[in-house]
Amino acid sequence: MSTPSKATVQKNFLKYQHFFVFAAPVLFVATVLLFAPTGGAGGTSYWLEYWWLFPVFLTGATIVNTVGISGSALFVPFLIFLFPIFSSGSLDPSAWSGVHVLEPTTLVKVGLISEAFGLSSSSIAFIQYGLVDRKLALTIVGGSVPFVILGAIISFVIPAWVFHLLLGLALTAAAYLLMRADLDHEEPGEDDAAAGETTAAADGGTADRNLPDDDDKLGPAGVRTDDDGTVTRVDRGGDDYEYTRSGYLRRFANYSVGGTFQGLAGFGSGELGIVSMLGTKVPVRVAIGTNHIIVATTAILASLMHVFGGGILVDMFPAIFGDAHTLDIASTPWNMVAFTVPATVTGGQIAPYVSNALETSTIKKFVAGLFAIISLALFGMATGGF
Template identity: 25%
Template sequence: MYWLQYWYAFPVAVVTATLAMSSGIGGGLLFAPFFMFVLHLTPEQSMGTSLLTEVFGMGTAFINYYRMRLINFKVGGLLILGSVPGALIGAILINLHLIDALVIKLLFGAVITILAFAIILRKSSEENQGSIQEQTAGLVLGKLSTGKKVRMVLLSFLAGLGVGTLALGSGEINTPQLVNTGFTPKVAIPTSVFVMVVTVITATSVYVLKGQPVLGLALYTCSGVVVGAKLATLLIHKFRDKVLRWWLFGIFLLVGISIFVKIFQS
């Protein structure tokens, strides 16, 4: 019966992964609050299960995007220089209990609410780095100034820190910064997914070594995100950016507000 306890997490994972992978955000943005506030898991269990789930979802999306030749690996490698150290530091801070659970919940509410409005206020750059074939080539990296490269690495470090501590942050930061650098979303999203795969695996290893993921729950969420990731890669060319932004705005704002309500009720 233990393995049937969380059967309803499968459809939740399918929907969440479809939305996340088609927009370049981390599924942990919705998974971790769901685990923590709905299923009442500990912060460590929530983070561990959420990150393990993301490994399967992002891994599937990465394979599909790779086959579609939509990833710029050199630019992604630059972002990984910042995100991996950030993810390790964040995961260690959580597991050493250097951050209080209430602080994590408050951060969840604040970050998610801010991200909700950032999605609507953010404007895509009119400038671009050429055709999709040119944007996925290594030559694009050479066009970026040193200052812009340093800024991208620093922002990616912050993104990795978010992954390790809150199971979110990498895609939410890296996708918009790639778009604002001049990449079309059709390249920015897959490249961000590549960075998220490496970053999330790094953070997940810390939680798995301590046995924190809830395996009965992960059975359903991991299989669900595999299905969702496949759907997302099929839909990436069909989503209207404006409609998707307003949809995500509503979801994130609702989650953020519900978190604050839960905190003040407790």
Template identity: 70%
Template sequence: MTTSSPSSRLQKGFLKYQHVFVFLAPLLFVVGVYTAAPTPADAGTGYWFEYWWLCIAFVTGATIVNTVGISGSALFVPFLIFIFPLLAGETLTPETLVKVGLISESFGLSSSALAFIQYGLVDRRLALSLVLGSVPFVIAGALLSFVIPEPLFHALLGIALLAASYLLFKADLGHEEPGAAGDSDPEVSADGGDATLPDDDNKLGPAGVETADDGAVTRVDRDGNDYGYTRGGYLERFANYSIGGVFQGLAGFGVGELGIISMLRTEVPVRVAIGTNHIVVATTAVLASLVHVFGGGLVPGAHSIDLASTPWNMVVWTVPATVTGGQIAPYVSTALDTGTIKKFVGGLFAVIAVALFLMATGGV
């Protein structure tokens, strides 16, 4: 019998109770905002509860985007542009849209990324290579956001999402069903898994991963579902993630939408692709946020984000909502049929693209 190392036990304990740490973050955020954020002098109960209904919208939106592994702003921004004015009777400035989207997305993506890691659906080696390849393009896109006209950006992203929707519907997802790597008559191990499959000490339940000499990867998630794939296709993924990285820097979404297509086309199982994509999107979203906040001084005549004008009475509801949606997403993702996920994501991309074209042409 093997004994787990202290680091393995620590990692396993963190994953087991990650939801506790995840929900402490928005709690501390809300307390910090309430006690220290620069709010109007007459801020009272009415101020803090003015936008309570955003919690419902953002829980729903965060669950959707995290289930399919795309950036939260892909839904949050269109919602704040098209739906929010109808419900609130007011419109938000582009600067406010960026702030609300980035703050909410950062918490939601981090929450969901940890949940997918807990489920054993993240290929960390693949995620690391994608993050490193995306970084320069995200920075470049964020700096471009200070000078590129918004209508041009919306039109370009709409075209990119329509292309992604088409490629997704054309992609063969037959390789994505779990169980391809297992034996027909498995031997059961002590923790409920298959003794012939990898079972890592630092992962929950029967979860584990093993890479063969020929590059074939066998991955088992927390529920015992196994997936077989390879990490080949780096060039195609690099092309998609570099283009998506530019858009991610421009407006906080794009790398997830375009990147997941390349993973599916290179035969990464859909649930592993979604989980791995969360790491890439979360990391690049934080990086884009930092450049948006501090990069204005690097571009002549650029704007910078003023925290004093942040609508704190909105984000105190949207941040806990996105964290909650991020925790729900892995359960939804593992419960849905892969064909359903494919159709939903493709349709979602097309709808967002239409909305972006309307924004670009001034039709809204």
């Protein structure tokens, strides 16, 4: 009996990726229910207290994964402004107890844990469709790692008002960059077909050329890199894309700043990253798909730093981090993430279909406008106006 080749295993994994993707949150929730330290809390009332977070995070994950940005960009502001209202059932801040108002580091932790699962889910969906440049992604992730760690370390020692100020600045920049970014998806052959010319595939490729078709990919998908560095990529639907991987320094500059904010506030890599890729002529669909891998990886790293990093830093450098906002596993609101993780995984799988069904520019304008409004509120909190 022959052993399946690596290509066969990869192709079968992508073919049945829905099963593996949805098995992950099931295992996660089961592990949380059985083993998570809850500080003595438990029972049905505890675990079902935040069931209403599922539709909220499902909607948010679908939106952010459609445009390729970080989930925490929506999740963290929601947890700051709306979570106290929904969890307490009152618009009066005097009725909000400590359990209704989460600490900044807890906000980031919940957002990052949820985002890590959602982006991983969406990343696999985009890989399945053939829209991820893994070489480009690995290079950028390698350069972002130290900045993500730096941002997470900073988050342990800054006061809440500084956190809100930096969060507002990050969202303002994200709104501006999103409005400038052209995220519209060109439909294959629309311009040339209208002009009576040879049918063209997406992003300028022509359908009558000798295009790559790899055995380990689903459908007609494939990728080829020529001697001059030109990459020809074909997705599962048969559309082809041509680009080069030049512009590493520009992308590194953007992702270093974005990585710092990713570790600090839970988002930043996606917003700055998608703009830097488009600026270096990476086709929009490939840029969105590749950005998912980068943001998912940095979100996982930032999540680990926020869960375990505070206590480690205090133990190693008590003179510097003695007053750090330390977090231990028991402090994690597990009854929240038990619903937010399955929601973001589901949203990540839905996103590629929404991306094809809706005008991305419409979603982009909505998200950018929302960021601008949230930024004003955060600046008010930072200055004591709220």
